Amino acid sequence: MPAEALPEVPEGGGLRKVARVVLLDPEDRILLLHGHEPDDPADDWWFTPGGGLEGDETREQAALRELAEETGITDVDLGPVLWHRTCSFPFAGRRWDQDEWYYLARTTQTVTEATALTELERRSVAGARWWTCQELTRAHETVYPTRLAELFRRLLDEGPPAGPVTLDTEIV
Secondary structure, three states, X not given: OOOOOOOOOOOOXXXXXXXXXXXXXXXXXXXXXXXXXXXXXXXXXXXXXXEEOOOOOOHHHHHHHHHHHHHOOOOEEEEEEEEEEEXXXXXXXXXXXXXXXXXXXXXXXXXXXXXXXXXXXXXXXXXXXXXXXXXXXXXXXXXXXXXXXXXXHHHXXXXXXXXXXXXXXXXX
């Protein structure tokens, strides 16, 4: 799953609050990061940029900060929340329980360069790639959320939903 800076679970337990970005370029390609277990590059997957909220920042602020840190992309128009997902996954030797909001964003900036990765991210993020909907649909790689190709197709065909769509809970 996503290789972001993973702070401890909030005090008293509960879900880690996460903001993710469905970033589209002028050609309607989506940007995904390539991640893997820190000590096992063969255990890999693709995922949207984003990460956990820090301090008292809003989800919108976290989405933009994480996007800048992980991709170097700062020239974005942040749009609405598309999807909401609860997930649980093992990563870096422990289990993570997250409440994720996926924001739509558009950019004309297509060159990526990670500018502020954490130590864990440096050990577990192998790069970034822009994907067409067709490429994503035909991909055999693991992608999170698991229905991203279908969700991406619907987004391109119908535009953003009237309100956030709750995705099925994913437990890996």
